[in-house]
Amino acid sequence: MATVTPWEVKGNIDYDKLIQEFGVSKIDERVLKRIEKHTGELHPFLKRKIFFAHRDINFILDEYEKGNKFYLYTGRAPSGKVHIGHMVPWMFTKWLQDKFDVELYFQFPDEEKYLFKKDLSWEDSQAYLQDNMLDVIAMGFDPKKTKFLIDTRDAGLMYKEGVKVAKHITFSTAKAAFGFKDEQNLGAIFYTAMQAVPAFLPSVMKNKKIPCLIPHAIDQDPHFRVTRDVLPKLGHYKPASIQCRFLPGLAGMTTDGKMSSSAEHTAIYTTDDPKTVKNKVNKYAFSGGQATIEEHRKKGGNPDVDVAYQWLMFFEEDDERLKQIYQDYKSGKMLSGEIKAILIEKINKLLAEHQKRREKAKSQIDKFLL
């Protein structure tokens, strides 16, 4: 049994079942074609069904085709270091920003994890906020078209709008959507209203209705389901969304449904150095290979459970090369150590670039603040 809520993801996730349970739509060929018409090409995350579901993407494209541009909204709740799993939706968000030339509102709900994690102090949550902003800037978002919304810092704008949302959500609804008990604290109960705000705040600020598209990992869907019910009551569009599956943790998909920041050994952090990456992958990445080289050469590996291969599906952009790796690994031509070496090189290259931009980001935060 897998669990997928905004606060907990565990187990072996059946994404087809999630589509049914959550009531989202599968991204089909027709949708892919419509996107490609505007972008000229498809991001590997779309081709490989890493972004696999959506709500109302056709509305977004209808409006776009009429000349009514959407904006993007995504976010990060600071509670630990950023790992490469977090980068997945942000990489795709950057691609959307570049291809459609649209604005991005990036929310940092700096109260969320403080409210939901008993032992997270206010000071630590604020330190993670500062740290996490560097990673987001390092993704390369256009500073002229990207604004950070920091819940407590920007509450002068946001709380008022959160209150309007909150008036339309009962505790009964929140219980059903998030599984709250009476022991939940009042801030955590209110929080979903704050997560709804960036889905319409730009429309309030610019005094016109602007469509909103939210790229996000599927676990956040319960928030936006509630948001979509409420926003029309306030005269706003329902936000559309496009949803990805999780990068599995190093221990593999059956145990680590989602990479976790708090589990050192299952995550690669954006600040890990090449040696650390090498050690973690070699030591902890669940292998689909056979017990001995001889057996592996004979039976071949299983890329469908091999973490190195699964990760390459996220980070190896070259379709041909990925296909080759799949065949070679499955046939037994490529050994576990070899596929891991490919992954290590790939990640270290990605992180070397990221870390360079992350260093520069330290002087750029102001450009992104409201």
Place this chain on the structure above:
Amino acid sequence: MATVTPWEVKGNIDYDKLIQEFGVSKIDERVLKRIEKHTGELHPFLKRKIFFAHRDINFILDEYEKGNKFYLYTGRAPSGKVHIGHMVPWMFTKWLQDKFDVELYFQFPDEEKYLFKKDLSWEDSQAYLQDNMLDVIAMGFDPKKTKFLIDTRDAGLMYKEGVKVAKHITFSTAKAAFGFKDEQNLGAIFYTAMQAVPAFLPSVMKNKKIPCLIPHAIDQDPHFRVTRDVLPKLGHYKPASIQCRFLPGLAGMTTDGKMSSSAEHTAIYTTDDPKTVKNKVNKYAFSGGQATIEEHRKKGGNPDVDVAYQWLMFFEEDDERLKQIYQDYKSGKMLSGEIKAILIEKINKLLAEHQKRREKAKSQIDKFLL
């Protein structure tokens, strides 16, 4: 049966019973003497037990005597026009500010009534905020020592602190304190955390622990009971409070436990003209007099239920004159029309001054904003 909650006050209130139920302390002679030592005299509201209860006033005076000044915190949730009942705690707050020479933080929780009243629109609640600020300024608070805290406007400062409070209050606790059901909306559930903020915000802003004294009508006590439980967990003092009973509505104490803004015929608004005041008092003020003049001369009136007399207890500052009115009315020497005429003159004089200052207040709002 009387009901006294922050959102509903009705019936004939037994204040002695409330003291027991709420767990507040009666203001006794010893407390009065301690206050008088510093103020030189006692406000009529203290002598007449209109301010009748407190929490931790001795702590406030202990600190004051050690040279550690307190600040005052009170407020007004905009949801309608201000009536003379609202002025009662504010008159006393001004007296405290003048006598102790202390700062006042005046909260306008402009989201509260919007969240608790289904039919109150955001626009109306904001219009009432603008209107109600004029009445508060007209009370004559020292602009150099008085700051308005407007929840949604000042959320940049307040929401962050509200979140810290909210982490320590469960829905179970809120249910017990306020009688919430699962149908309550998320904003209303969170709200008590925002009402807690002015009880320590000045300490945060000035980075030192400053005692807080809250003059307020007794119905708000459940909020501050919860606040007092939480604040020490955040390293703050528990706020002290001093609590008044309600000015009854025109229909009398048995039906109108508290004057209501939304019941036109039971309230005198601060903007009522002299003729309106005269008509309302003559037409609607519950009389303790007898059915005929003859009978009244013989049996006398009952000042204990007579609204005109009850109101004079609030607004006639001269003890000797009040005593004379009591005797004359009780003996039958003074008729109902006569005691009402005295009240009408008193209120009209009070309102004439108030309305003059209220007019001037229109250009002074900025002085009070943070």
